[in-house]
Amino acid sequence: MKKHDHKRGAKAFGMMLAAAIAFGCLPSSVQAGGVPPSDSGQTPESSENHAGTAPFDLSDPKRIKTGEGTFNATCAAYCHGQNPTLFVDRTGLSEEYVYNTIRDGGKGATPMPPWGDVFSPEEIWEIVAYLKSLGKW
Amino acid sequence: MLSKGKRGLARWSLIACMAVCASMAKAGDQNWTEYTGDKTSARYLAGGKATAASVKNMKIAWRLPLPGNDLAAENPDLRTWVNESTPLAIDGIVYATSPLGIVTAVDGATGKEKWLYDPQGYLAGQAPNLGFISRGLTYVVVDGQKRIIAGTPDGFLIMLEAETGKVVESWGEKGRVDLTIHKRRPVQRDLVTVSSPPIVCGGNVIPSLAVLDSFASGRPPFKYHPNGDLPAFDLKTGKRVWMFHNPPLAGEAGAETWKSGLEETGGTNLWSRPSCDDETGTVYLPLSTPSNDFYGGHRLGNNLFAETLVALDGKTGKRVWHYQIVHHGLWDYDIPTGPNLMDITVDGKKIKAAVQVTKQGYVYAFDRTTGKPIWPIDEKAVPAGDVPGEEYSPTQPIPSKPAPYIQQGASEADLIDLTPELKEQAKKILNRYKYGPLFTPPSMEKAGTLLVPGVLGGASWAGAAHNPKTGVLYVPSFTIPFAIKIKKEVEGASAHKYTGTWAGVGGPDGLPLFKPPFSTITAIDMNTGDHKWRVPAGRGPVNHPAIKAAGLDRVGATHQSFIVITDDIVFTAPNGAYDVLGLNTRGNALIAQNKEKQDESALYAYDAKTGDLLGEIELPLGVYGALMSYTVGDKQFVVAPVGGAGTPSELVAVQVN
Numbered sequence: 001m002k003k004h005d006h007k008r009g010a011k012a013f014g015m016m017l018a019a020a021i022a023f024g025c026l027p028s029s030v031q032a033g034g035v036p037p038s039d040s041g042q043t044p045e046s047s048e049n050h051a052g053t054a055p056f057d058l059s060d061p062k063r064i065k066t067g068e069g070t071f072n073a074t075c076a077a078y079c080h081g082q083n084p085t086l087f088v089d090r091t092g093l094s095e096e097y098v099y100n101t102i103r104d105g106g107k108g109a110t111p112m113p114p115w116g117d118v119f120s121p122e123e124i125w126e127i128v129a130y131l132k133s134l135g136k137w
Numbered sequence: 138m139l140s141k142g143k144r145g146l147a148r149w150s151l152i153a154c155m156a157v158c159a160s161m162a163k164a165g166d167q168n169w170t171e172y173t174g175d176k177t178s179a180r181y182l183a184g185g186k187a188t189a190a191s192v193k194n195m196k197i198a199w200r201l202p203l204p205g206n207d208l209a210a211e212n213p214d215l216r217t218w219v220n221e222s223t224p225l226a227i228d229g230i231v232y233a234t235s236p237l238g239i240v241t242a243v244d245g246a247t248g249k250e251k252w253l254y255d256p257q258g259y260l261a262g263q264a265p266n267l268g269f270i271s272r273g274l275t276y277v278v279v280d281g282q283k284r285i286i287a288g289t290p291d292g293f294l295i296m297l298e299a300e301t302g303k304v305v306e307s308w309g310e311k312g313r314v315d316l317t318i319h320k321r322r323p324v325q326r327d328l329v330t331v332s333s334p335p336i337v338c339g340g341n342v343i344p345s346l347a348v349l350d351s352f353a354s355g356r357p358p359f360k361y362h363p364n365g366d367l368p369a370f371d372l373k374t375g376k377r378v379w380m381f382h383n384p385p386l387a388g389e390a391g392a393e394t395w396k397s398g399l400e401e402t403g404g405t406n407l408w409s410r411p412s413c414d415d416e417t418g419t420v421y422l423p424l425s426t427p428s429n430d431f432y433g434g435h436r437l438g439n440n441l442f443a444e445t446l447v448a449l450d451g452k453t454g455k456r457v458w459h460y461q462i463v464h465h466g467l468w469d470y471d472i473p474t475g476p477n478l479m480d481i482t483v484d485g486k487k488i489k490a491a492v493q494v495t496k497q498g499y500v501y502a503f504d505r506t507t508g509k510p511i512w513p514i515d516e517k518a519v520p521a522g523d524v525p526g527e528e529y530s531p532t533q534p535i536p537s538k539p540a541p542y543i544q545q546g547a548s549e550a551d552l553i554d555l556t557p558e559l560k561e562q563a564k565k566i567l568n569r570y571k572y573g574p575l576f577t578p579p580s581m582e583k584a585g586t587l588l589v590p591g592v593l594g595g596a597s598w599a600g601a602a603h604n605p606k607t608g609v610l611y612v613p614s615f616t617i618p619f620a621i622k623i624k625k626e627v628e629g630a631s632a633h634k635y636t637g638t639w640a641g642v643g644g645p646d647g648l649p650l651f652k653p654p655f656s657t658i659t660a661i662d663m664n665t666g667d668h669k670w671r672v673p674a675g676r677g678p679v680n681h682p683a684i685k686a687a688g689l690d691r692v693g694a695t696h697q698s699f700i701v702i703t704d705d706i707v708f709t710a711p712n713g714a715y716d717v718l719g720l721n722t723r724g725n726a727l728i729a730q731n732k733e734k735q736d737e738s739a740l741y742a743y744d745a746k747t748g749d750l751l752g753e754i755e756l757p758l759g760v761y762g763a764l765m766s767y768t769v770g771d772k773q774f775v776v777a778p779v780g781g782a783g784t785p786s787e788l789v790a791v792q793v794n
Contacts, residue, residue, distance in 0.1 A: 069646060073566045074584075077649075078593070078617055078641025081716030085730040105638060110720055113622050113638035118569050118584040 051099035055122060058095065058129040067130030070123055074115070083134075090135035098128050167768040169226045172273035172334050173600060174701070174765070176413040177478035180602035182766040185703025186773040191794035192706060192742035192752035198774060198792040200757070201243070203235035204253060206785040209269075214722050215259050217269040219715055219731055219761035220781030221332075224788060225276050226767035226774075227283075232299070234271040236786050238289045238331075242302060245769055252302030258289030264330030265349040268726035272410075272762060273334040275342075279372055286342060288331025292316045294344055296375070309375025316346050319368035319377055321386070324348070327725055328363050333410040339418030339451025341369040341378055345407045349725060350430065356724065357631030362403025362428045365442075369454060379454030383424065383442045390456070391441035396528075398436030401632070404428040405443040409598050412475035412491070413451060414505065420451040421491050421505065423472030430469040430592075431579045431621050431637025434526030439464040444471055446493050446501070448508060458508025462493065462501060464530035467522075467578050468621075469592040470496045474600035476505075481608040481663045483511055492603070492663055494596035494612050497575060498543040499536050500661065512538035512666055522578035522586075524623050524635060533576050538666035542596070542659040543614040544651060546574035547589045551651045553644050555684045562645030570620050570642070579637050585622025587642060589651070592619045594697060599712075599763060602702040604745070608664045611707055611745075613674055613698040615656035616649070618642040646683045653677065653692035658700070658709060660748060670748035674698040675711040676737055691750070694737050701764040701775060706751070707743040708766070708775050708793070713759015715782055731782040735759045740775060740791050756789055766793075 056063055076082045102124050105114030115124065167184045174180045209217045217236035224233035229245040238258045242251040263269065275286040276299065283299035294314045296305040304312035316331065317324050333345035348363035349356065365383035370376065383405045384398075385391040392399055404427045412421045427436055427443040444463040449456055463470050476491040491505035502511040516532035544551060552563040570587040571580045580586040594614060601612040621637045644650035656674040661667070675694030679685070694711035701708050714732045721728045738759050742752040762778030774790045 069562070072647035073562075073643045073645060073650070074569075074640065076641075076647065077643035078591075078619070079717045081714065081732070082647050085716040085732075086718050109724075111638055113585070113620070113640050114624075115584070 051096040051103070054095060054125045054128065056125065058125070058132050060129065063126050063129045064133045067126035067128070070119070071127050071130050075127070087131045087134045091137055093131075093135060093137040095128055095132065098131055099124055102127055166229065166770070168228065169765045169767045170276050171225070172223060172275070172410055172763065173475065176336065176338070176415055177605070178410070178412045178475040178600060179477065179605055180600060180701050180763075181604055182701065182703050182768070182773070184768065185706065185766065186768055186771065187703055187706045187742065187793040189705065189744060189751050195740065195742070195752055195754040195791050195793050197754070197756070198790045199248070200790075201233070201788040203233060203786040203788065204239040204241055204255070205235045205237035208237060208259070214263060215269070216721065216728055216783070217781050217786065218267040218726075218729060219713065219759070220778045220786035221270050221272045221762035222778050222786065223273045223763040223765050224776060225274055226765065227276055227299075229769055230299075232274050232276065232285055233788060234274050234287060236269045236271055236781050238269070238271045238287065240274065240285065240287045240297065240302065242299070254287075254297055254302040254304070256287065256289045256293065256295055258291040258293065261291035262327045263721050263723055263726050264290040264332070264347070265328055265725045266330075266347060266727070268721055268728060270330070270332040272332055275334040275337065277337045277372065286335055288334060288344065290330050291326050292329045292331060292346070294331065294335060294342065294370070309370065314370050314375050316344055316368070319380065320364065320366040321382065322361060324363040327723060333408065336411050336413050336420065337372055338411075338413035338415070338420040339453075340372050341451055342372055343367070343369045343411065343420055343451065345410055347408050348403060348406050350404070357626060357636065358403070358429045358633050360401055360632040362401075362632070363406070364403045365405035365407065365424060367407050367422070369451070381447075381449060381454050381456075384427070385441065394439040394441040396437035402427050402436045402440070404430070405440070408471065409474050412478050414478055414489070417506075418451045419457055419505070420449050421476050421478065422447040422449065423475050423493070425471040426466050426469050429633055429636050431467055432524060432527065432623055432633060432635040433465055433467060434524070434528070434635065435633055437465075437528045439530060440466065446472060446476060446491070446503070448491070448505065460501065460503060460508055462495060462534065463497075464533060465528070467529075468497070468576070468588055473594060473596060473598045477601055477603045477610060478505060479603050479605065479608055479610070479663055483664060483666075490663065492610055494601045496590055496592070496595035496597065498541040498545050498590055498595045498614065500539045500542070500610070500612070501534075501536055502539070502663065502666070510536070512536060519576035520573055520578065522580055524579070524581060526634060527578075529578055539661050539663075540668060542612050542657065542661070542668070542671070543590055544616055545589065546577065547572040547587050547618065547651070553648060553650060553652055555687050559645045559648065559683060563650055566642070566644060566650060579621035579623050581623045585620040585638070588619045588621055589616065590614075591617045591641065592639065593617055597697045599697050599699045602700045602707070603663070604702060604704065606704065608662065609669060609745070610661045610663050611700060611702055612659045612661065613656070613700050613709060614659065615674065615693070615695070615697045616651060617695070618650055646681070648678060648681055648683060649695055653689070655695045656693035656698060656711070658698065658707065658743065658748065660745075672743065672748040672750070674709055675739070675741065678736070699760065699762065699764045699777070701766045702745060703766070703773075705745055706793070707745050708740060708764060709743070710740045710756065710760040710764060710777050711737055713738055713761055713779070715759065729782040731759055731780060731784040733758070733784060738779075740777065742793065754791055756791070758784060758787065
């Protein structure tokens with residue numbers, strides 16, 4: 001029987017980080033379940049188009065509620081799930097990164113579709129508000 | 138030899154003594170010898186002991202952690218998908234595989250492990266698409282010797298002695314057959330996996346093999362994506378005896394349906410488990426979608442034998458007949474399960490039938506000897522799209538009977554309307570997408586095209602059950618619409634100019650987008666083609682704050698349901714809820730987290746004649762694999778695979794009488 005290749009494991013770990021960052025994935029709660037940590041402290045430079053800043057207070061409960069509805073209708077079914085594990089108690093994200101990932105999708109690194117043509121910037125910011133309300137970032 | 142690995146793989150203990158302790162196996166016990174109950178894919182237990190009265194008092198008899206849970210917990214490379222591993226039960230022995238492909242035999246009378254064999258098929262890396270999935274095992278008797286054939290995550294078949302778990306060294310290469318080399322071109326190991334168990338038909342072993350699907354991983358298609366070439370191996374020697382080329386080789390029958398892409402196109406594989414008529418030795422292959430799933434500008438034509446039900450002589454591999462269910466597929470409506478082989482009587486004429494349920498919601502019924510449709514199947518016009526380079530099939534085959542068992546296509550009239558507010562919000566969501574009738578093709582417009590049913594079904598890999606005595610077919614189905622948006626690929630990064638991104642689509646306030654029922658069980662009398670009854674498959678979100686006031690009893694779970702039947706009872710269990718987290722370490726598979734708190738994890742028992750709900754029991758963790766059932770002594774058990782994906786994988790047995 002072959003032994004487990006630790007070198008290959010290390011390489012794979014690097015790939016994991018790349019994939020995880022592209023998808024914006026991996027919550028702290030899942031790290032305990034066996035997935036390597038992604039909170040390298042880096043904010044990925046994922047887009048040349050900057051998101052700018054949120055046009056409203058991201059802690060506004062009404063905006064959070066609206067964002068939750070949008071998330072549940074478009075992001076939860078089959079993929080992220082409601083009360084998504086990926087974002088509950090999540091650390092290490094930034095508003096701009098989350099905004100850009102929703103807008104641009106997985107860009108070939110993951111199957112996540114881009115939502116920039118579907119939602120207005122305001123609607124994307126509402127999803128950001130909802131995800132921020134779940135996490136610790 | 139028994140390989141237990143280093144990490145205490147054998148550390149799986151019975152939580153409770155198996156309830157069969159009291160009664161030793163004996164003649165008359167009803168076995169579950171095949172993944173789908175038998176080779177006709179009936180999912181039916183003859184001689185079941187459950188009654189309308191007994192299912193009111195079902196109880197959990199035992200829980201069995203599957204081996205490898207510790208490996209999956211400790212090593213992120215070995216994180217598994219949800220647990221889809223369904224065991225066999227033969228003469229008092231339970232044979233189980235696990236998500237990592239570790240095989241065990243447990244004495245059903247004592248709960249004691251008889252043997253454990255770990256092929257260590259996970260060392261080569263994670264399996265593609267959804268990662269580590271091993272749905273079941275194959276049991277066969279060869280020259281009087283009981284054998285188990287196991288598929289591994291890294292693309293091997295292994296033959297084991299059922300009595301001891303020892304590898305049958307005389308079979309194949311030291312007990313193994315390597316499926317990656319039995320193709321027209323060898324394929325990379327991390328692009329394939331054995332998720333469904335092989336079938337033995339006509340004296341040969343015919344393997345199912347999942348191949349990397351861009352749909353799941355988002356990985357751009359390669360020029361030579363792994364294709365559907367299907368080998369068969371001699372049951373006694375393991376030597377390859379034939380190969381069915383899919384797509385066909387140039388000059389072979391079916392090649393004329395390819396105007397381009399014949400040699401390069403991948404997919405079209407046998408992914409799910411086929412059915413076999415042991416009397417004739419004919420194997421019925423439910424074949425998959427060509428690559429890529431949503432764009433076919435590089436594979437113009439109808440693309441035989443993609444999304445085709447193909448009957449082959451299991452002994453020789455010669456094609457007996459075929460019927461293409463979807464021409465030039467663009468919806469990932471691959472055939473998700475082997476056909477139900479039923480003997481029915483239509484208009485006074487006895488027919489040996491092959492009855493195929495589909496993701497798109499139709500039942501296609503054929504005379505399985507000739508391939509002739511039992512009721513007319515008409516080529517009907519379907520919408521075209523406008524993605525550059527694409528050539529759309531102008532028609533698709535539409536059965537005149539039976540009636541569809543699920544909503545097909547989308548319109549405003551289909552939207553959830555339990556309150557005016559919900560309807561208004563649903564309209565807003567619907568208008569984000571292009572939508573229309575069934576077979577509206579994927580689009581670059583808006584957020585893409587809304588596929589209803591979605592890529593998961595309709596009917597799904599959970600399949601359908603049938604009663605061989607009555608000719609009644611029981612079809613679980615559900616509706617999760619999917620949005621498919623076609624995107625242009627960066628030149629050089631992908632073998633195809635366009636591919637599709639996908640997303641499941643929900644409705645307002647976390648409810649589904651369309652009217653209930655959100656999932657159903659439909660009983661169809663295949664002697665007449667008429668529906669007998671149709672009921673919601675589960676309770677569903679009746680207590681959701683937005684609809685609680687409506688006082689609905691049951692609206693159907695928002696997932697697929699697994700099914701097993703007896704003469705009197707239809708048992709179903711809705712699929713659990715999980716979250717997709719992203720890609721795995723190697724970028725070839727999605728990873729998920731099982732929800733520890735499930736809204737609806739239950740086994741339901743319905744009256745097979747009326748569909749009336751007779752009983753239910755809550756199950757621990759989410760159910761994710763096919764149900765099975767067996768009897769020992771005077772007890773009947775229904776077993777469900779639960780957990781996985783960040784939680785322990787277990788089997789849960791419910792005593793139903």
